[in-house]
Amino acid sequence: MSFNEYNLGVLLGILVGLIIVAAALSWNKKKNGVRAEFDERQKLVRGEIFQHAFIAVMVWNLFYWVLSLTVDHPLMVDGLSGLVGIFVGVLVIGAESIWRDAFFSASSRPKSYVILYAVILLCQVPSTILNWKEMIQDGVLTFKVMPLVCLVTFLCIFAALALKLTRREPDEE
Amino acid sequence: MKNLKLKAARAGKDLSQQELADLVGVSRQTISSIEKGDYNPTIRLCVAICKALDKTLDELFWE
Numbered sequence: 001m002s003f004n005e006y007n008l009g010v011l012l013g014i015l016v017g018l019i020i021v022a023a024a025l026s027w028n029k030k031k032n033g034v035r036a037e038f039d040e041r042q043k044l045v046r047g048e049i050f051q052h053a054f055i056a057v058m059v060w061n062l063f064y065w066v067l068s069l070t071v072d073h074p075l076m077v078d079g080l081s082g083l084v085g086i087f088v089g090v091l092v093i094g095a096e097s098i099w100r101d102a103f104f105s106a107s108s109r110p111k112s113y114v115i116l117y118a119v120i121l122l123c124q125v126p127s128t129i130l131n132w133k134e135m136i137q138d139g140v141l142t143f144k145v146m147p148l149v150c151l152v153t154f155l156c157i158f159a160a161l162a163l164k165l166t167r168r169e170p171d172e173e
Numbered sequence: 174m175k176n177l178k179l180k181a182a183r184a185g186k187d188l189s190q191q192e193l194a195d196l197v198g199v200s201r202q203t204i205s206s207i208e209k210g211d212y213n214p215t216i217r218l219c220v221a222i223c224k225a226l227d228k229t230l231d232e233l234f235w236e
Contacts, residue, residue, distance in 0.1 A: 039199035041212050101202035106194065 024116075038105050045102040053092040060088045076141040083146065087153045094157035098164055110165060117158045124151035174210045179233050182226045183208075197221040 038046065064081045068074070097103040104110050124147050131144035183193050190208070194201045197218065206212035214222070219234050226233070
């Protein structure tokens with residue numbers, strides 16, 4: 001892999017992402033300094049959700065393999081299907097854990113995440129528009145489709161979060 | 174099966190689901206799931222709930 005501007009940009013993006021995650025984890029502490037943890041039900045549910053995400057990635061790989069058998073040229077550039085598979089897994093984990101109340105620890109405040117996800121979502125819009133015409137080149141899907149994949153993933157997660165917060169059951173039944 | 178005894182004991186202490194959840198260190202949805210009978214808590218959480226509500230295991234979790 002040569003270190004051209006594009007690859008450098010990708011690496012920089014990953015680095016910025018890791019810094020944001022580290023900052024979020026550090027911020028997500030209780031006032032007494034104890035790290036917020038999932039409770040026993042959430043840990044159990046998250047275990048099931050990770051199984052579902054694993055199955056979803058397997059189904060995606062199988063689907064893409066079968067689809068690629070039907071055509072005589074590659075549908076995506078090398079490595080793209082694996083990257084899309086990661087986003088399939090992230091989508092399942094994010095949306096299902098929000099829906100089953102296992103995304104936020106007991107001390108987290110879900111409403112504060114709405115703004116964060118809205119910002120992530122909006123950041124994908126300009127890059128999706130900029131890369132729109134170059135997503136498919138010579139009938140092959142290129143890496144330029146990734147902003148769209150990211151946009152769809154976070155749109156689904158954001159929708160699950162918004163729906164869950166608006167449909168929150170009353171405290172006392 | 175719904176755990177009405179837990180719900181009654183919590184109401185008897187004038188605690189909301191969120192307040193009880195904060196006392197025992199779990200999410201409100203976990204308390205809600207236990208009351209609705211959707212989740213069977215571990216003995217550790219049962220004991221924590223009993224201590225928070227001044228009840229015995231028999232009183233809250235024995236059918």
